[in-house]
Amino acid sequence: MAVTVQQIADATGVSRGTVDRALNNRGRVNPEVAERVRKAAEELGYVKKPRRTSRRNKSCRIGVVTQLAGASFMLEINRGIRDAAAELRERGVEVILKEGYAVDEKEQLKAIKELEKEGIQGLAIMPVDSEGVREKMNELIEKENIPVVTFNSDIVGTKRRCFVGMDNTKSGRTAAGLMNMMMGGTGKVLVITGYFTSHVANSRVAGFIEEMKTSCPDIEIVGVQGSFDDASEVERIVENTMRNIPDLGGIFLVSGGQAGIRAAFDMLRPDPRPHVVIYDQTPKNEKALLDDTVDFLIDQHGYVQGNRPLFILADLLQKNMQPEEEFLLTDIIIKNKYNL
Numbered sequence: 123m124a125v126t127v128q129q130i131a132d133a134t135g136v137s138r139g140t141v142d143r144a145l146n147n148r149g150r151v152n153p154e155v156a157e158r159v160r161k162a163a164e165e166l167g168y169v170k171k172p173r174r175t176s177r178r179n180k181s182c183r184i185g186v187v188t189q190l191a192g193a194s195f196m197l198e199i200n201r202g203i204r205d206a207a208a209e210l211r212e213r214g215v216e217v218i219l220k221e222g223y224a225v226d227e228k229e230q231l232k233a234i235k236e237l238e239k240e241g242i243q244g245l246a247i248m249p250v251d252s253e254g255v256r257e258k259m260n261e262l263i264e265k266e267n268i269p270v271v272t273f274n275s276d277i278v279g280t281k282r283r284c285f286v287g288m289d290n291t292k293s294g295r296t297a298a299g300l301m302n303m304m305m306g307g308t309g310k311v312l313v314i315t316g317y318f319t320s321h322v323a324n325s326r327v328a329g330f331i332e333e334m335k336t337s338c339p340d341i342e343i344v345g346v347q348g349s350f351d352d353a354s355e356v357e358r359i360v361e362n363t364m365r366n367i368p369d370l371g372g373i374f375l376v377s378g379g380q381a382g383i384r385a386a387f388d389m390l391r392p393d394p395r396p397h398v399v400i401y402d403q404t405p406k407n408e409k410a411l412l413d414d415t416v417d418f419l420i421d422q423h424g425y426v427q428g429n430r431p432l433f434i435l436a437d438l439l440q441k442n443m444q445p446e447e448e449f450l451l452t453d454i455i456i457k458n459k460y461n462l
Contacts, residue, residue, distance in 0.1 A: 125168040128430070132452075133162045137202070137429055139209035145170060179440040181214035184432060185237035187230060187247040189275075191221035193351055193378045195402035195424055199274060202428025215436045218242065225317040227252040234258055238266070244435035245270045249277040251321035256280055269438055271431040271445075274424070275322045283438065284445040286430050286452070288422040290322050293454045294329025297399045300418050300456070301372045302338040304397040309371030310342045312363050312396075316351040316377030326376045344370070349379050356382025364390055372397045380407055384415045403457055411459040423452035
């Protein structure tokens with residue numbers, strides 16, 4: 123199968139437009155980035171196709187709905203959305219973003235209805251896993267003929283075109299493997315999630331527990347507690363658990379509020395501290411790795427999750443190009459202080 127521009131973009135962590143400009147020497151591209159793109163294209167065996175002139179793309183309007191807008195992992199997702207919107211503007215595509223600040227069904231349904239009124243022809247969404255959102259998505263798809271692509275989080279029971287994001291269940295199993303390795307197959311682990319209504323968080327927790335039961339049955343999971351992605355709540359949970367269970371050996375934090383772990387450790391001064399696995403490569407989480415507050419973080423390539431759905435919808439609306447697969451999975455990237 124021929125190598126695509128999208129595959130090169132995924133491999134190098136840049137947008138499709140940047141890859142196109144680098145390979146065709148068009149526009150302004152950072153020389154180091156251009157060299158990385160060309161090297162990746164060569165290694166992947168990319169063969170440039172001759173350009174064909176075509177009719178101007180028809181204009182269209184795409185809506186985007188997110189959740190947890192204040193969370194640190196959204197920085198890269200939003201960067202991907204912004205870059206895609208800027209590049210697609212040249213194709214006559216208008217992108218309208220509606221940001222949600224919680225995992226809330228009412229908030230998300232309100233955003234979708236507002237986008238309907240603005241006349242969107244396609245929707246990219248981080249769906250809240252609820253019956254109301256499920257019904258509304260199917261109504262858009264079946265009655266309004268509006269294609270929907272989910273990203274970062276998915277939802278079952280809908281006819282969305284595809285999902286762009288990480289296999290969160292597998293990432294949870296990955297975290298369990300890391301924890302088992304550090305703890306030597308025995309000890310006690312605390313799991314902290316964000317919102318119990320989050321499909322992403324629930325999938326990560328399920329994968330972690332499933333792998334723990336299978337591969338390391340002597341590790342005891344002492345609880346799964348919700349923090350609402352709030353650092354002060356994470357701090358409270360860690361502090362209370364460590365006071366009640368002084369031999370706590372591990373902490374798996376599924377979503378946001380990572381700074382709360384550092385605050386609890388600073389207060390309690392555990393020696394040795396519990397092993398810690400968190401998510402998302404952000405500046406603050408990188409510092410936590412370098413400061414030895416945490417041992418591993420799992421990154422999900424948020425830029426691609428925000429960027430790619432908009433191009434999928436634009437290609438579908440303007441060129442009738444269907445997604446290559448139903449599940450377009452981003453890498454599960456493991457980072458420690460040595461490979462940042």
